[in-house]
Amino acid sequence: MNAPLPSHMLPEIAQRETPAALIDALRGHFGDRCSTALAVREQHGRDESSFIVPPPAAVVFAQSSADVAQVLGLCNAYAVPVIPFGAGSSLEGHLLAIQGGISLDVSRMNQVLAIDADDLTVTVQPGVTRKQLNEAIKHTGLFFPIDPGADASIGGMCATRASGTNAVRYGTMRENVLGLEVVTAEGRVMRTGTRARKSSAGYDLTRLMVGSEGTLGVITEVTLRIYPLPEAISAAICFFTSIEEAVRTTIDIIQLGVPIARVELVDGQTVGMFNRHSKLSLREEPMLLMEFHGSPAGVKEQAEQVEEIARERGGQAFEWATTPEERTRLWTARHNAYFAALQSRPGCRAISTDVCVPISRLADCILASAQEAHDSGIAHFLVGHVGDGNFHFGYLIDPLSQTERELAESLNEKMVRRAQSMGGTCTGEHGIGMHKIGFLQEEAGDAALDWMRAIKRTLDPKNILNPGKIFCM
Amino acid sequence: MNAPLPSHMLPEIAQRETPAALIDALRGHFGDRCSTALAVREQHGRDESSFIVPPPAAVVFAQSSADVAQVLGLCNAYAVPVIPFGAGSSLEGHLLAIQGGISLDVSRMNQVLAIDADDLTVTVQPGVTRKQLNEAIKHTGLFFPIDPGADASIGGMCATRASGTNAVRYGTMRENVLGLEVVTAEGRVMRTGTRARKSSAGYDLTRLMVGSEGTLGVITEVTLRIYPLPEAISAAICFFTSIEEAVRTTIDIIQLGVPIARVELVDGQTVGMFNRHSKLSLREEPMLLMEFHGSPAGVKEQAEQVEEIARERGGQAFEWATTPEERTRLWTARHNAYFAALQSRPGCRAISTDVCVPISRLADCILASAQEAHDSGIAHFLVGHVGDGNFHFGYLIDPLSQTERELAESLNEKMVRRAQSMGGTCTGEHGIGMHKIGFLQEEAGDAALDWMRAIKRTLDPKNILNPGKIFCM
Numbered sequence: 001m002n003a004p005l006p007s008h009m010l011p012e013i014a015q016r017e018t019p020a021a022l023i024d025a026l027r028g029h030f031g032d033r034c035s036t037a038l039a040v041r042e043q044h045g046r047d048e049s050s051f052i053v054p055p056p057a058a059v060v061f062a063q064s065s066a067d068v069a070q071v072l073g074l075c076n077a078y079a080v081p082v083i084p085f086g087a088g089s090s091l092e093g094h095l096l097a098i099q100g101g102i103s104l105d106v107s108r109m110n111q112v113l114a115i116d117a118d119d120l121t122v123t124v125q126p127g128v129t130r131k132q133l134n135e136a137i138k139h140t141g142l143f144f145p146i147d148p149g150a151d152a153s154i155g156g157m158c159a160t161r162a163s164g165t166n167a168v169r170y171g172t173m174r175e176n177v178l179g180l181e182v183v184t185a186e187g188r189v190m191r192t193g194t195r196a197r198k199s200s201a202g203y204d205l206t207r208l209m210v211g212s213e214g215t216l217g218v219i220t221e222v223t224l225r226i227y228p229l230p231e232a233i234s235a236a237i238c239f240f241t242s243i244e245e246a247v248r249t250t251i252d253i254i255q256l257g258v259p260i261a262r263v264e265l266v267d268g269q270t271v272g273m274f275n276r277h278s279k280l281s282l283r284e285e286p287m288l289l290m291e292f293h294g295s296p297a298g299v300k301e302q303a304e305q306v307e308e309i310a311r312e313r314g315g316q317a318f319e320w321a322t323t324p325e326e327r328t329r330l331w332t333a334r335h336n337a338y339f340a341a342l343q344s345r346p347g348c349r350a351i352s353t354d355v356c357v358p359i360s361r362l363a364d365c366i367l368a369s370a371q372e373a374h375d376s377g378i379a380h381f382l383v384g385h386v387g388d389g390n391f392h393f394g395y396l397i398d399p400l401s402q403t404e405r406e407l408a409e410s411l412n413e414k415m416v417r418r419a420q421s422m423g424g425t426c427t428g429e430h431g432i433g434m435h436k437i438g439f440l441q442e443e444a445g446d447a448a449l450d451w452m453r454a455i456k457r458t459l460d461p462k463n464i465l466n467p468g469k470i471f472c473m
Numbered sequence: 474m475n476a477p478l479p480s481h482m483l484p485e486i487a488q489r490e491t492p493a494a495l496i497d498a499l500r501g502h503f504g505d506r507c508s509t510a511l512a513v514r515e516q517h518g519r520d521e522s523s524f525i526v527p528p529p530a531a532v533v534f535a536q537s538s539a540d541v542a543q544v545l546g547l548c549n550a551y552a553v554p555v556i557p558f559g560a561g562s563s564l565e566g567h568l569l570a571i572q573g574g575i576s577l578d579v580s581r582m583n584q585v586l587a588i589d590a591d592d593l594t595v596t597v598q599p600g601v602t603r604k605q606l607n608e609a610i611k612h613t614g615l616f617f618p619i620d621p622g623a624d625a626s627i628g629g630m631c632a633t634r635a636s637g638t639n640a641v642r643y644g645t646m647r648e649n650v651l652g653l654e655v656v657t658a659e660g661r662v663m664r665t666g667t668r669a670r671k672s673s674a675g676y677d678l679t680r681l682m683v684g685s686e687g688t689l690g691v692i693t694e695v696t697l698r699i700y701p702l703p704e705a706i707s708a709a710i711c712f713f714t715s716i717e718e719a720v721r722t723t724i725d726i727i728q729l730g731v732p733i734a735r736v737e738l739v740d741g742q743t744v745g746m747f748n749r750h751s752k753l754s755l756r757e758e759p760m761l762l763m764e765f766h767g768s769p770a771g772v773k774e775q776a777e778q779v780e781e782i783a784r785e786r787g788g789q790a791f792e793w794a795t796t797p798e799e800r801t802r803l804w805t806a807r808h809n810a811y812f813a814a815l816q817s818r819p820g821c822r823a824i825s826t827d828v829c830v831p832i833s834r835l836a837d838c839i840l841a842s843a844q845e846a847h848d849s850g851i852a853h854f855l856v857g858h859v860g861d862g863n864f865h866f867g868y869l870i871d872p873l874s875q876t877e878r879e880l881a882e883s884l885n886e887k888m889v890r891r892a893q894s895m896g897g898t899c900t901g902e903h904g905i906g907m908h909k910i911g912f913l914q915e916e917a918g919d920a921a922l923d924w925m926r927a928i929k930r931t932l933d934p935k936n937i938l939n940p941g942k943i944f945c946m
Contacts, residue, residue: 118728118833119896161673172671174680175648190920195896196829197861198645200634200684200904202913202943203925207647207680211673228730255591257701259732259767294732298771356669360591388670423592423668431673440675447663451932452676458931459924470675 015100018057022078026060026102029070033061044083044103047090048150048338050349050399051434056083056097061105065181065189065220071104072218072464073187079462084214086127086153090160091352092433094213098468104218106155112136113221121178121195123223126155133224142226145170148429149338155219160431161211165334168254168387169261169293170227172429177210181221185460195223208455213431214466216459230261230293234303235321235330238310239285243267243370243382246286247363249306249313250386254359258305260387262291264334267370267382270341277340278333283317288386289334291327334383341381341394348379348396351408355419356390356428365422366391369415378407390428432470440471488573491530495551499533499575502543506534517556517576520563521623521811523822523872524907529556529570534578538654538662538693544577545691545937546660552935557687559626560602563633564825565906567686571941577691579628585609586694594651594668596696599628606697615699618643621902622808628692633904634684638807641727641860642734642766643700645902650683654694658933668696681928686904687939689932703734703766707776708794708803711783712758716740716843716855719759720836722779722786723859727832731778733860735764737807740843740855743814750813751806756790761859762807764800807856814854814867821852821869824881828892829863829901838895839864842888851880863901886912905943913944 026034035041036058045055057080062068075082081101088095097103109125112133116122117140124133129151133144146157147164156162158180163172170176179193182205192205209216240246243265250263265288266274272284290306292299307318321327333340342350357365366384373380373393384391393415395408416426416439426432426439441449453471456463463473499507508514509531518528530553535541548555554574561568570576582598585606589595590613597606602624606617619630620637629635631653636645643649652666655678665678682689713719716738723736738761739747745757763779765772780791794800806813815823830838839857846853846866857864866888868881889899889912899905899912914922926944929936936946 116831116833118724119831120728121831161671161677163671167671171648174671174677175644184920184924188920190924191918192921194893194898194916195831196863196892196898196901197832198634198636198640198647198829198863198901199898200827200900200902201898201909201916202684202905202921203689203928204634204647204677204680204684205921205924207677211675211677216676228728230730251591255593255701257703294771295774297774298767301768301770354673356671358589358592358594358668359670360589390669390671419669420667425667425669425672425674427673428669428671429673432675436674443667443674445664447657447661448665448675448678451657451663451678454931455676455928458927 015054016081018080018100018102019078022074022080023058025074026058026071030060035059044085044095044105045097047088047093047095049091049093049433049435050351050397051093051096053096053098056101056103059103059105061108063108065183068104068183068218068220069187069189071102072183072185075102075464076185076187076462079464081464081467083466084155084159084218086156087129087151089150089152090156090433091430092435094160094431094433094466094469096434098434107153109220115140116195117142119195120226121223122226123221124154125221126153126219128154130154130157137226141229143229144224144226146173146176149335154222158210158219158222159212159214161429163385163429165262165264165385167385168263169259173210174207176225177206177222178225179223180206180209180219182209182217183220184217185462185465193223211431213433213469215456215470216465232296232299233291233293233327234299235291235327236303236318237330238288238315238318239283240315241285243286244363244367245314246288247366247386249288249310249315251359251362252309252313253306254387258302260290260302260306261293263387264289265384265386265391270337270381270383273340273344273381274333274337277336277343280333289330337381337383338394341396345379345396347398349399350394350396351412352430353393353412353415354427354430355415355424356388357419357422357424359389361422361424362386362389365419368418369393372411372414376407376411378404378411388428389424434469437471488527489554491553491573491575492551495547495553496531498547499531499544503533508532517558517568517578518570520561520566520568522564522566522906522908523824523870524566524569526569526571529574529576532576532578534581536581538656541577541579541656541691541693542660542662544575545656545658548575548937549658549660549935552937554937554940556939557628557632557691559600559629560624562623562625563629563906564903565908567633567904567906567939567942569907571907580626582693588613589668590615592668593699594696595699596694597627598694599626599692601627603627603630610699614702616702617697617699619646619649622811627695631683631692631695632685632687634902636858636902638735638737638858640858641736642732646683647680649698650679650695651698652696653679653682653692655682655690656693657690658935658938666696684904686906686942688929688943689938705769705772706764706766706800707772708764708800709776709791710803711761711788711791712756713788714758716759717836717840718787719761720839720859722761722783722788724832724835725782726779727860731775733763733775733779734766736860737762738857738859738864743810743854743856746813746817746854747806747810750809750816753806762803810854810856811867814869818852818869820871822872823867823869824885825903826866826885826888827900827903828888828897829861830892830895830897832862834895834897835859835862838892841891842866845884845887849880849884851877851884861901862897907942910944
């Protein structure tokens with residue numbers, strides 16, 4: 001079942017040996033929190049990507065920073081890879097033991113350590129998920145806005161520089177992580193940042209770690225910004241006769257500086273998948289799903305502005321979801337898009353795309369890519385955080401069909417090249433993982449790649465931290 | 474005049490030789506754009522800090538990235554320091570040739586290269602100043618919000634991770650730089666980032682460079698986010714009978730999530746300096762200077778909320794500045810605070826402080842520090858970007874008086890320790906430079922400092938890029 005990747009995106013695969021002595025040492029220290037059971041290893045040997053590689057040699061369940069330091073110290077001594085594992089929701093092969101080694105599961109490090117409501121900050125362990133966090137701070141009237149589709153772990157969201165539907169207003173993980181505790185390759189515990197909202201104190205190690213995909217250190221604590229729940233929230237949907245109209249509406253909204261909180265594009269076919277998966281009865285036409293945050297008057301004003309812009313662009317059936325229940329239903333459908341799509345073709349796997357372009361090029365980029373997908377006949381879905389210029393086609397392939405995989409990869413490749421030629425990026429929020437190594441090389445260029453490799457080499461000289469991700473060493 | 478620094482903040486001073494052969498090679502290449510005239514060297518051998526060290530051996534005026542690459546290639550071959558120089562407005566000794574070498578003046582690289590109004594981005598050379606940039610984009614209805622007191626260069630603002638009065642709403646340089654062109658120590662031209670608003674493509678080299686104070690590379694091009702000018706702007710001032718009331722008003726505003734654009738604290742004594750310097754007649758009492766951005770209705774609503782909060786905290790004489798002229802007058806006075814303070818004691822130099830704390834600790838931190846300054850009898854001013862938890866005392870010392878310098882440094886030291894113990898940072902926006910090396914060490918800890926040094930060593934193995942700043946190698 002392990003269909004090969006197109007060669008330009010294949011990371012170096014060289015399974016390293018995991019010595020029995022290391023496993024013994026881990027078992028000695030962690031007892032049954034170190035597992036070599038095949039089922040456990042297999043569960044930690046895959047993610048939401050479509051790659052299939054052999055599972056890790058063992059899984060260790062950490063409960064503290066000291067545990068993490070212990071694992072790293074031992075693995076560094078044996079030069080054996082360590083792959084941090086949170087919720088398992090990566091889309092790009094981040095969690096796969098491409099060079100063998102140990103999966104370091106931090107999902108049991110799931111304590112909310114401090115809620116500093118007066119400072120609008122919270123400090124959590126890396127295994128806390130975004131939904132768990134929001135549940136834990138609900139009573140304060142504050143919320144954490146970053147929301148990738150899955151109920152990802154905060155540690156994993158840091159590692160991939162995740163964002164989601166609220167980024168257009170609240171930023172991404174890059175803007176919302178204030179500080180970290182990190183365990184280095186040698187097992188040393190390091191702190192970055194403070195709880196102050198801004199700082200010019202030395203190199204920005206926090207931002208270096210955010211997006212480093214487990215290759216520079218293991219995140220063991222995260223301090224985040226949180227926000228007052230808006231006094232008023234309203235959501236609206238609006239349908240368009242073409243994707244172009246929906247996208248041009250979005251571009252107008254952003255260029256006019258309307259402080260919209262969320263603006264999501266869903267194409268007609270994908271709305272159909274929502275309907276079937278979430279038992280909705282939406283019109284199966286290109287749709288914008290929007291949300292406005294602010295004071296009651298401010299929300300009303302924004303919404304009126306947007307309604308007018310949409311109408312000028314041919315938007316129809318502008319509908320309000322004013323009750324929390326209606327809103328939740330729509331947003332749950334949106335967050336389940338990926339699973340709705342998978343369900344639409346039983347047994348399929350999705351190859352996700354994730355380009356992000358400057359907003360003025362968004363219509364061109366989406367339309368050309370939609371045309372190509374349509375012409376190819378491949379099953380696919382389309383959703384997008386279009387306010388940021390970020391969108392996702394997902395190609396639904398039969399994992400056994402090499403032809404379908406190659407078709408999907410070639411569509412993705414064309415789209416990435418298009419986005420890059422427009423001043424955009426191959427990944428807005430999913431990360432490079434194993435999947436986009438070749439694309440990063442083209443996007444960043446040799447000089448920047450050499451810097452990344454030099455930093456990696458100096459901070460992880462034995463290349464034990466999630467090797468074979470982001471770049472080949 | 475070169476009064477010694479307290480030893481805990483003294484960087485390693487070891488003037489390196491600048492070989493005549495290097496000067497000859499630079500002269501051969503740059504002609505009269507390489508100057509060894511004493512006046513030129515002296516002008517490049519100081520900044521707004523109070524340190525006095527020998528000037529650089531020569532100054533080269535670069536006009537292009539190729540020029541910068543040429544200088545770095547040559548200096549790297551000779552292992553001679555290079556200090557990038559923009560507007561000369563650093564407050565922390567960043568520009569001083571503490572180890573000798575060449576000042577690389579990029580102020581002639583002052584072209585606005587691209588205005589992509591539809592994408593809300595602009596690309597500039599590093600010598601463009603913030604005022605020049607705003608002048609150049611005025612016709613588009615867009616503006617660049619980051620505004621340190623001085624008319625700093627964009628390159629320098631990147632290097633120090635600058636912010637200013639608008640950061641509470643628009644973020645700092647960290648949030649507003651999308652990408653860079655950088656020349657490395659070996660003279661290689663590198664690009665970081667894209668024009669897309671977000672990206673998860675590899676290590677965040679953009680953020681690594683932002684705040685690196687010229688120690689990792691020379692910034693030769695900057696792509697920035699710009700913003701639609703708000704439809705409505707209004708400014709207000711409000712006076713309080715104590716600093717505490719003013720600060721508690723600010724804390725309430727932030728905790729309630731009012732999207733205020735600017736909220737600046739000025740103490741009564743400093744208001745007096747404004748009055749004399751800018752010919753104003755403000756009440757000489759603790760004052761908040763605020764600005765609201767949005768739609769006309771939104772601005773009105775925010776302002777009413779804030780007026781009510783201020784009144785509950787004893788705020789008096791809430792006054793509106795609704796015409797652009799009134800607003801400009803108030804903000805110009807605010808931006809000239811530093812110079813107004815210097816003028817208040819002819820011949821003095823200012824020792825600036827720059828702590829930033831979590832907002833809930835702001836009142837405690839400011840009040841204790843104000844009491845200490847008052848008790849010491851030292852001349853000082855106090856202004857603050859209090860919405861971010863960031864404030865500046867400036868101690869106005871006679872540069873010839875070792876006693877005054879020591880007093881100022883000891884007040885600063887107490888304040889930094891206080892801020893750090895509250896979860897804050899020794900510098901919100903000015904950077905480490907030569908002045909805060911000891912404080913950074915305490916704040917970041919050994920493990921993080923070791924990472925910074927390791928990164929520096931690997932990217933600049935001969936330690937030619939602005940050596941003796943941020944840390945001692």
